[in-house]
Amino acid sequence: MGRFLLARLGHSALAILCVLVLVFLLVRLTGDPAVVMLPQEATAAEVAAFREAMGFDRPLAVQFWEFLSRAAVGDFGKSLHYRISAWALVMERLPATLELAVAALGFAVAVAVPLGILAATRPGSAWDAAAQAVALLGQAIPAYWAGLILILLLAVQLGLLPVAGRSGWGSLVMPMLTMAMGVVGRLTQLARSVMGDALRQDYVRTAHSKGLGAAAVYYRHALKNAAIPLITMIGVNFGYMLGGSVLIESVFAWPGIGRLAAQAVFQRDFPLVQAVAFFGSLVVLTVNLVTDLVYGWVNPQIRHR
Amino acid sequence: MRRWVLAVGLSLVGVTAAAAPRGTLTIGIPPDVHTLDPTMTPEVNAENVAAMIMEPLLYLDPQGRLQPLLAESWQVLDPTTYLFRLRRGVTFHDGEPFTGRAVEFSWRRSQEPHRANREPFAPVARMEHLDDHTIRIVTGGPDPIFLKKMANVSAAIFPPRYAAERGDEAAAQRPVGTGPFVFGEWVRGDHVTVRANPRYYRPGVPRLATLVWRTIPESDARVAALQTGQIDLALRIPAHRVPGLERDPRVKVTSALSTRTFYVAFNNVTTGRGTPVMDRRVRLAMNLGVDVQAIIKALFQGQAERVNSFIGNVQFGHDPTLPPLPYDPARAKALLAEAGYPSGFPIGMACPSGAYVADREACQAIAGYLDRLGIRVDLQLMEPNRYWDLEANRQLPPLFFDGMGDRFQDPDVQLKGALTPESRWTAFEDKALTELITAAGSTLDAERRRRLYARVARQMQADPPFLFLWQVRNFEALRQRVRGYAARPNESLGHLPFDVAVSD
Numbered sequence: 001m002g003r004f005l006l007a008r009l010g011h012s013a014l015a016i017l018c019v020l021v022l023v024f025l026l027v028r029l030t031g032d033p034a035v036v037m038l039p040q041e042a043t044a045a046e047v048a049a050f051r052e053a054m055g056f057d058r059p060l061a062v063q064f065w066e067f068l069s070r071a072a073v074g075d076f077g078k079s080l081h082y083r084i085s086a087w088a089l090v091m092e093r094l095p096a097t098l099e100l101a102v103a104a105l106g107f108a109v110a111v112a113v114p115l116g117i118l119a120a121t122r123p124g125s126a127w128d129a130a131a132q133a134v135a136l137l138g139q140a141i142p143a144y145w146a147g148l149i150l151i152l153l154l155a156v157q158l159g160l161l162p163v164a165g166r167s168g169w170g171s172l173v174m175p176m177l178t179m180a181m182g183v184v185g186r187l188t189q190l191a192r193s194v195m196g197d198a199l200r201q202d203y204v205r206t207a208h209s210k211g212l213g214a215a216a217v218y219y220r221h222a223l224k225n226a227a228i229p230l231i232t233m234i235g236v237n238f239g240y241m242l243g244g245s246v247l248i249e250s251v252f253a254w255p256g257i258g259r260l261a262a263q264a265v266f267q268r269d270f271p272l273v274q275a276v277a278f279f280g281s282l283v284v285l286t287v288n289l290v291t292d293l294v295y296g297w298v299n300p301q302i303r304h305r
Numbered sequence: 306m307r308r309w310v311l312a313v314g315l316s317l318v319g320v321t322a323a324a325a326p327r328g329t330l331t332i333g334i335p336p337d338v339h340t341l342d343p344t345m346t347p348e349v350n351a352e353n354v355a356a357m358i359m360e361p362l363l364y365l366d367p368q369g370r371l372q373p374l375l376a377e378s379w380q381v382l383d384p385t386t387y388l389f390r391l392r393r394g395v396t397f398h399d400g401e402p403f404t405g406r407a408v409e410f411s412w413r414r415s416q417e418p419h420r421a422n423r424e425p426f427a428p429v430a431r432m433e434h435l436d437d438h439t440i441r442i443v444t445g446g447p448d449p450i451f452l453k454k455m456a457n458v459s460a461a462i463f464p465p466r467y468a469a470e471r472g473d474e475a476a477a478q479r480p481v482g483t484g485p486f487v488f489g490e491w492v493r494g495d496h497v498t499v500r501a502n503p504r505y506y507r508p509g510v511p512r513l514a515t516l517v518w519r520t521i522p523e524s525d526a527r528v529a530a531l532q533t534g535q536i537d538l539a540l541r542i543p544a545h546r547v548p549g550l551e552r553d554p555r556v557k558v559t560s561a562l563s564t565r566t567f568y569v570a571f572n573n574v575t576t577g578r579g580t581p582v583m584d585r586r587v588r589l590a591m592n593l594g595v596d597v598q599a600i601i602k603a604l605f606q607g608q609a610e611r612v613n614s615f616i617g618n619v620q621f622g623h624d625p626t627l628p629p630l631p632y633d634p635a636r637a638k639a640l641l642a643e644a645g646y647p648s649g650f651p652i653g654m655a656c657p658s659g660a661y662v663a664d665r666e667a668c669q670a671i672a673g674y675l676d677r678l679g680i681r682v683d684l685q686l687m688e689p690n691r692y693w694d695l696e697a698n699r700q701l702p703p704l705f706f707d708g709m710g711d712r713f714q715d716p717d718v719q720l721k722g723a724l725t726p727e728s729r730w731t732a733f734e735d736k737a738l739t740e741l742i743t744a745a746g747s748t749l750d751a752e753r754r755r756r757l758y759a760r761v762a763r764q765m766q767a768d769p770p771f772l773f774l775w776q777v778r779n780f781e782a783l784r785q786r787v788r789g790y791a792a793r794p795n796e797s798l799g800h801l802p803f804d805v806a807v808s809d
Contacts, residue, residue, distance in 0.1 A: 030690060035694050036690055036693070037421045038421050039421075039424055040709060040718075040730065043727065047729065053418035054419060079339075081339040081340065081346070082339050082477075083345060083473060084474060092493060093493075096494075148523075151525075151526060151529045155529055155533050156529050156532055159533060163530040164521045164527075164535065165495055165496065165519060165535075251523050251526055253495070253520055255494030255520075268690065
């Protein structure tokens with residue numbers, strides 16, 4: 001277990017380094033931040049002075065070395081636009097993103113897994129039809145459009161919820177539903193399919209023939225085996241959600257990491273893009289690692305030694 | 306050239322009685338505010354928030370007249386020398402007294418090279434202190450819009466002690482000024498709140514107790530937030546939402562023609578050299594061959610105005626007696642034939658995609674009209690930031706679409722910015738035009754400037770540096786409870802503390 005963890009941490013560090021190098025080079029290909037930051041009437045001399053003051057004129061290798069040596073101690077520099085620590089800006093948005101991701105994923109799991117199981121255990125029933133409809137619609141409806149429809153219905157027509165911003169539980173409902181929608185669709189489909197497969201296995205027939213109750217067979221035997229792909233999908237989706245969603249955060253004016261990342265890219269805020277990219281890779285790698293560990297907990301056959 | 310301007314009374318437009326501030330106004334703005342230090346960004350929404358807290362020396366009222374603010378009066382001693390008498394007894398929100406030293410500190414601070422918005426104070430060459438509240442400012446050369454620049458929030462006066470002791474970060478995050486509102490809180494990505502300054506020196510100002518700036522990036526969500534009463538004022542409403550809003554009894558719509566003037570530029574400096582656009586007749590033919598009015602009707606539902614030149618219809622010096630160039634495809638074809646291109650020619654044209662409302666569609670329509678003349682346009686749509694990089698380096702094709710606006714409702718900045726060799730955006734050089742623009746930009750005599758700009762516009766029609774297009778109308782919508790608000794051409798909300806109130 002210790003060796004497994006150590007090896008995984010080594011791979012993760014290498015992956016993060018690769019991401020940082022790639023992001024450093026790619027954002028610089030997008031062009032000169034001074035063009036975006038200065039007013040149109042700024043003269044060429046002012047632009048040159050600004051570039052010098054901000055260090056944009058230094059050789060790329062010098063900038064890269066400085067960036068790496070600082071990033072190694074967790075310093076991503078100051079955002080060019082906010083002029084405060086880029087990492088602090090990312091961390092400042094984390095609670096909003098985390099709140100939305102946990103709520104959306106919790107909702108998705110709570111709806112999709114039971115629905116998928118119901119559909120698998122009652123093939124051809126109304127539950128099965130419902131599960132298939134949810135799977136189809138959840139994946140087919142664009143989140144952006146669904147968000148606007150929810151606003152029109154729940155906020156404008158019924159006046160039940162605030163349209164935008166992050167102010168209390170009421171403001172969480174619509175972004176949560178919008179974000180959960182796609183995951184509910186994918187997860188319902190997967191739960192129905194893997195549970196259906198599990199229920200056709202020999203050990204399930206054996207369990208039934210031993211006289212075990214249906215609930216015990218479904219939940220103690222079949223679900224445990226069907227859980228691995230579900231955990232993988234939950235983990236992958238959680239990783240994505242923690243990176244923030246530009247569309248959903250924009251529609252509901254949710255102050256999360258997705259919007260921050262998009263702005264940083266469009267405004268060529270290099271330090272902020274780098275800090276967000278580092279955060280994103282850290283999250284994905286951590287979630288993957290945790291997912292791997294959870295596999296072993298759920299299924300002792302794949303425990304790492 | 307001696308001219309005195311005195312403050313007559315204390316009241317500004319709209320201020321009638323010294324009533325206590327009351328109510329909260331919530332404004333929905335599209336972009337996130339990055340900084341509250343106006344020397345750090347030229348972004349208008351950030352400037353608008355900062356303008357509630359910090360003040361420059363003067364104020365440009367909605368009618369375009371200069372009014373006293375931190376300067377009680379001012380005098381133009383000669384074309385490069387100004388005398389300002391500053392208001393006495395004013396303190397910053399933290400108690401630091403306001404004097405001429407703060408003006409000099411703010412000027413010097415604003416010119417540090419790492420600041421992204423140095424323009425308004427840039428003309429200042431030196432400052433002399435006649436006493437604590439009288440300063441003489443000498444500019445590097447005659448600047449006809451210097452006083453308008455002194456009314457821009459980027460020339461706001463900072464408290465020297467606070468700014469020096471607490472540094473840039475505090476000035477940008479928790480600004481302190483002399484303004485009608487005091488900084489309250491800022492939740493980045495969500496909202497900024499400011500509260501009425503109880504010690505503000507003008508009685509009856511502000512009329513609002515609290516002002517909240519809420520970021521709502523999506524225009525549909527902004528409209529919905531307005532309809533549900535979550536916000537009171539929604540900025541930047543797309544034209545297609547206006548008819549629906551006008552039918553809603555809870556809200557009203559206000560609009561102003563934007564100062565941004567759109568055009569298709571001709572390059573005669575780099576990529577256009579040796580191409581047909583070098584010929585005056587070809588450029589004129591392109592102007593005559595595009596039905597600009599039809600494009601305005603189709604793409605902007607008629608909510609834009611055609612311009613007669615590169616001097617916009619809401620700018621100083623606009624000549625309303627000069628009609629725009631007509632749509633005359635027959636004459637356009639004749640001119641092309643005369644220039645030696647009876648069956649047209651192929652040419653490259655670039656267009657930013659998503660930088661402005663309907664930019665892509667506008668370019669496609671223009672290319673379509675040019676095609677009817679036989680001009681086969683190779684249209685290249687580009688991501689805006691990449692586009693501006695190429696534009697600043699004069700690497701765009703011989704034709705390119707763009708728009709330029711200005712903060713001062715004066716053509717000086719954009720004319721110099723797009724048509725004089727010193728500017729990084731200039732892709733078309735015309736000596737005669739440059740001389741006229743430079744002459745108009747270096748005299749303080751308003752009448753002479755007006756005459757010169759009239760000549761500029763005529764010269765532009767005779768030998769077009771651009772294919773002249775339009776200025777778009779900006780829409781804003783507000784709840785019926787908001788009083789005294791009207792949209793302004795440059796999107797500045799500087800009038801808000803003086804004019805705007807809310808009823809219960």
